[in-house]
Amino acid sequence: MTQSAKPVAPIWCPGCGDFSVLAAVKRAAANVGIPVYELVLVGGIGCSGSIHNFIEVNGLHALHGRLLAQAVGVKLSNPSLTVVAAGGDGDGYAIGMGHFMHAFKKNASILYIVMNNETYGLTKGQASPTSQIGFEGNVEPPFHAVLAALSIPAPNFIARTFSGDPKGMTAILEEALRFNREGRGFAFVEDLSPCVTYNDTYKLWREKVLDVSKLPDYDPTNRNTMFRLVYEALDQGRVPIGVMHRPKESGPNGLEQKLVGAHPGPAQADIGLSANLGAYQKLIGSLA
Amino acid sequence: MTTPATRSVPLVETTGPGESRPPMELADLSVMIGGQGGDGTLTVSDLLGRYFLRRGLYVYTSRNVLSRIRGGHADASVRASRDPIAAVKSQVDLLVAFDSEAAEMGRAELAPHGFIVYDSTTFHLDLPNSAGFPFATLVGGPLGQPIFKNTAAYGAVSVLLGFDAEMTREVIQERFRRRGGEALEKNLKALEIGRNAALEAGGMANRYSVAAGDAHDQILTTGNQAVALGFVVGGGRFFAGYPITPATEIMEYLQRYLPPLGGVVRQAEDELAAINMVIGASYAGARVLTSTSGPGLGLMTEGIGHAATAEVPVVVADCQRVGPSTGQPTRNEQSDLAHLAHLGHGDFPRFIVAPSTPEDCFELTIEALNLAERWRVPVILLLDQALCQNTATSRRFDLSKVEIDRGKRITAETAATLAHYKVYEFTDDGVSPFAPPGTPGLWSEVTGNEHDEWGHVSVNPANRVRQMKKRMEKMVKARDELPPARLFGPSDAKIGFLGFGGTSGPILEAMRLMEKRGIPTRYFQARTLYPVPVHELDPFLKSVEVAYVVEQNYSGQFARLIREALPWHYEKLRSVLKYDGYPFRAPQILAEVRELANAFRAPPILPDGPEVVDG
Numbered sequence: 001m002t003q004s005a006k007p008v009a010p011i012w013c014p015g016c017g018d019f020s021v022l023a024a025v026k027r028a029a030a031n032v033g034i035p036v037y038e039l040v041l042v043g044g045i046g047c048s049g050s051i052h053n054f055i056e057v058n059g060l061h062a063l064h065g066r067l068l069a070q071a072v073g074v075k076l077s078n079p080s081l082t083v084v085a086a087g088g089d090g091d092g093y094a095i096g097m098g099h100f101m102h103a104f105k106k107n108a109s110i111l112y113i114v115m116n117n118e119t120y121g122l123t124k125g126q127a128s129p130t131s132q133i134g135f136e137g138n139v140e141p142p143f144h145a146v147l148a149a150l151s152i153p154a155p156n157f158i159a160r161t162f163s164g165d166p167k168g169m170t171a172i173l174e175e176a177l178r179f180n181r182e183g184r185g186f187a188f189v190e191d192l193s194p195c196v197t198y199n200d201t202y203k204l205w206r207e208k209v210l211d212v213s214k215l216p217d218y219d220p221t222n223r224n225t226m227f228r229l230v231y232e233a234l235d236q237g238r239v240p241i242g243v244m245h246r247p248k249e250s251g252p253n254g255l256e257q258k259l260v261g262a263h264p265g266p267a268q269a270d271i272g273l274s275a276n277l278g279a280y281q282k283l284i285g286s287l288a
Numbered sequence: 289m290t291t292p293a294t295r296s297v298p299l300v301e302t303t304g305p306g307e308s309r310p311p312m313e314l315a316d317l318s319v320m321i322g323g324q325g326g327d328g329t330l331t332v333s334d335l336l337g338r339y340f341l342r343r344g345l346y347v348y349t350s351r352n353v354l355s356r357i358r359g360g361h362a363d364a365s366v367r368a369s370r371d372p373i374a375a376v377k378s379q380v381d382l383l384v385a386f387d388s389e390a391a392e393m394g395r396a397e398l399a400p401h402g403f404i405v406y407d408s409t410t411f412h413l414d415l416p417n418s419a420g421f422p423f424a425t426l427v428g429g430p431l432g433q434p435i436f437k438n439t440a441a442y443g444a445v446s447v448l449l450g451f452d453a454e455m456t457r458e459v460i461q462e463r464f465r466r467r468g469g470e471a472l473e474k475n476l477k478a479l480e481i482g483r484n485a486a487l488e489a490g491g492m493a494n495r496y497s498v499a500a501g502d503a504h505d506q507i508l509t510t511g512n513q514a515v516a517l518g519f520v521v522g523g524g525r526f527f528a529g530y531p532i533t534p535a536t537e538i539m540e541y542l543q544r545y546l547p548p549l550g551g552v553v554r555q556a557e558d559e560l561a562a563i564n565m566v567i568g569a570s571y572a573g574a575r576v577l578t579s580t581s582g583p584g585l586g587l588m589t590e591g592i593g594h595a596a597t598a599e600v601p602v603v604v605a606d607c608q609r610v611g612p613s614t615g616q617p618t619r620n621e622q623s624d625l626a627h628l629a630h631l632g633h634g635d636f637p638r639f640i641v642a643p644s645t646p647e648d649c650f651e652l653t654i655e656a657l658n659l660a661e662r663w664r665v666p667v668i669l670l671l672d673q674a675l676c677q678n679t680a681t682s683r684r685f686d687l688s689k690v691e692i693d694r695g696k697r698i699t700a701e702t703a704a705t706l707a708h709y710k711v712y713e714f715t716d717d718g719v720s721p722f723a724p725p726g727t728p729g730l731w732s733e734v735t736g737n738e739h740d741e742w743g744h745v746s747v748n749p750a751n752r753v754r755q756m757k758k759r760m761e762k763m764v765k766a767r768d769e770l771p772p773a774r775l776f777g778p779s780d781a782k783i784g785f786l787g788f789g790g791t792s793g794p795i796l797e798a799m800r801l802m803e804k805r806g807i808p809t810r811y812f813q814a815r816t817l818y819p820v821p822v823h824e825l826d827p828f829l830k831s832v833e834v835a836y837v838v839e840q841n842y843s844g845q846f847a848r849l850i851r852e853a854l855p856w857h858y859e860k861l862r863s864v865l866k867y868d869g870y871p872f873r874a875p876q877i878l879a880e881v882r883e884l885a886n887a888f889r890a891p892p893i894l895p896d897g898p899e900v901v902d903g
Contacts, residue, residue, distance in 0.1 A: 073568025
């Protein structure tokens with residue numbers, strides 16, 4: 001057996017919420033039965049983006065904010081791969097915001113995990129797009145990724161988890177991975193992952209989390225309902241978690257399914273001259 | 289159809305000589321067509337180009353449009369010659385004007401023997417050697433729309449230039465066949481209306497003639513189309529880009545070519561996404577391309593550095609336009625070179641290659657794909673607006689010469705034989721074997737962080753030095769595999785030219801003009817610009833007494849790179865620069881050379897005298 005790169009020890013502080021994500025990703029991938037060599041983990045920049053170094057996987061460490069663009073490129077190039085992008089709230093919602101919103105629209109069958117700690121931990125605790133008003137002098141209202149995600153009418157899987165509930169997170173990541181592997185489209189999971197050093201929200205979140213699936217009106221196939229439930233929870237000072245959108249559509253709606261169809265994908269295509277000679281001669285012959 | 293007798297407008301307004309006269313034979317003909325954006329000037333130049341191509345002539349068409357969808361002055365020109373040409377002629381022989389502004393602007397460039405054909409529907413010219421036909425009115429009645437006036441003008445021009453009637457029709461059929469039925473029918477009718485008007489006017493037929501040439505089996509295409517075809521044939525299967533003039537056509541062609549072959553083309557949300565999507569797709573194992581122009585290149589810069597450090601092969605086509613900032617989107621310049629040579633933060637390798645003709649674009653795109661994968665280095669395909677969008681005759685692309693080199697790629701078969709897989713393994717040539725994700729039994733860490741051989745983040749100083757050398761020395765080790773320069777002119781000539789890309793056409797034409805005056809010159813057409821090909825430049829610069837570096841920018845970017853790499857030749861270099869947005873014309877190069885030679889008190893190489901015009 002060929003020796004490949006071995007995982008290294010995490011750089012995270014003891015107690016960091018990202019440990020729960022690492023454990024849940026490993027367990028979910030194993031439960032779904034994805035061979036290591038077919039799993040690609042695209043990391044962003046920040047504490048959370050280094051996750052691919054701590055697990056046996058094909059790791060691709062992207063530029064700050066660009067992990068979704070690279071992950072979509074990987075998936076469209078070889079649709080048989082299982083592609084997970086993982087990064088933080090600064091990476092995804094500040095510098096990477098353009099790609100974040102377009103990812104829902106594109107609907108490529110990849111899983112995007114944002115470890116939201118409401119701060120820039122690696123650069124030592126500045127306010128991030130999700131910081132509450134008053135944190136480190138922040139005067140801007142926090143960005144709410146689930147509300148933004150629900151606003152785009154595409155058949156995406158949308159969920160929110162909490163690092164204090166690793167079992168619930170594993171179940172949701174498993175569902176997301178299966179959703180991707182069926183070619184149904186984009187899966188977005190925001191994990192509430194406290195930064196124990198600069199913004200320790202464990203206690204607050206433990207008290208305030210609200211599993212939306214327990215609410216009487218819960219219907220994850222209905223965006224209107226879910227938007228209202230999330231908004232009402234926020235208004236009551238609660239922190240909503242759970243599956244926020246589970247599309248009714250069950251077909252292969254993933255972008256890669258529409259583009260590549262029956263072909264094996266750009267990475268697997270036979271690009272030899274002899275295999276394509278007829279097509280090439282026709283193209284060149286069409287010139288005046 | 290109304291008969292000429294009942295028309296309310298005069299059929300022809302001509303102040304030129306009406307009597308029959310022998311045609312004026314031209315070896316090199318230039319036709320300019322001007323009007324408002326939307327008048328169809330480009331269609332007329334395209335039709336004329338197709339006709340001349342059938343006559344075995346070398347053809348070059350150029351366009352001068354504004355960055356707006358409709359309206360504003362627009363003109364196109366087509367040149368046909370028995371000699372190979374790839375530049376705009378200095379003077380216009382025949383001007384076709386759809387409005388008075390086009391007539392005014394075109395007159396400034398008209399040769400003394402030139403003639404103006406204009407649409408007299410809206411204006412009148414009181415000039416000798418002009419003829420007005422109410423094209424819009426003539427077609428508007430029978431065809432219901434005045435838009436066919438451009439095809440009628442093509443018909444009138446075909447009479448003036450003594451075109452073969454059947455071949456003139458075939459060109460219309462070829463051009464409009466794809467649009468089919470009604471469009472083809474109406475254009476054929478418009479052609480006849482235009483031809484009849486010119487024939488009935490008298491004195492119009494055969495005013496000029498161009499003898500058929502022997503340039504057969506040529507094609508007429510643009511650099512952008514050639515790049516797209518090169519990408520497909522070179523095995524490229526993934527493209528991501530963002531619309532930007534003058535690069536957009538590469539994406540548009542690929543949207544047509546790639547999907548049937550199982551390839552993917554994505555219009556990204558911005559250039560940041562485009563470069564990062566191609567990085568992801570290349571990492572997964574596809575051959576990739578993105579294309580852009582100055583403003584997009586700025587956004588892609590961080591990504592190109594990332595690709596070089598992570599050692600993920602990418603090819604970036606930079607279709608240069610006038611910069612900086614939004615600059616002049618539809619105009620020509622070669623001013624991204626300094627940025628590209630010094631691209632990005634930190635030190636990293638890159639290859640910059642520059643084709644000069646459509647055929648060269650086709651071949652160098654394939655070469656760029658091979659180099660990128662063979663060396664796992666970003667390759668910049670450096671183009672300029674004139675090369676990208678002007679059409680030129682080119683030899684038919686040769687598929688038998690195409691080779692695909694995927695470098696040290698680990699396949700499913702070879703993977704099983706490996707004891708270990710280190711994605712950044714140190715090797716003699718600095719290139720590590722690579723296994724795309726999905727290769728059974730192997731995985732890796734690919735990163736833009738400094739890393740050790742396994743791809744693990746590393747701050748070890750000794751490892752940092754080794755990895756830097758591994759990457760940077762590729763630029764030295766690849767030297768003999770990079771595209772060689774092309775040399776033109778006698779090897780004992782003492783006057784040299786240096787240039788690249790779209791200036792090659794005007795330089796070669798200037799050399800012919802100088803040769804006619806008994807002054808031999810040499811030309812070094814650089815096809816690898818970075819790393820600067822010192823081993824090629826040194827013997828060339830030794831062989832000449834003075835070298836004129838002809839380029840389209842303000843600061844002499846190419847000359848500066850050469851001086852930096854070969855400081856011992858500093859004194860021999862003279863910059864011939866143009867940055868007004870228009871490509872060089874051969875006589876302009878001659879005039880500059882004469883002035884520079886005098887300014888530097890070099891021996892006079894061209895006598896002072898009247899302005900040089902085409903021979």
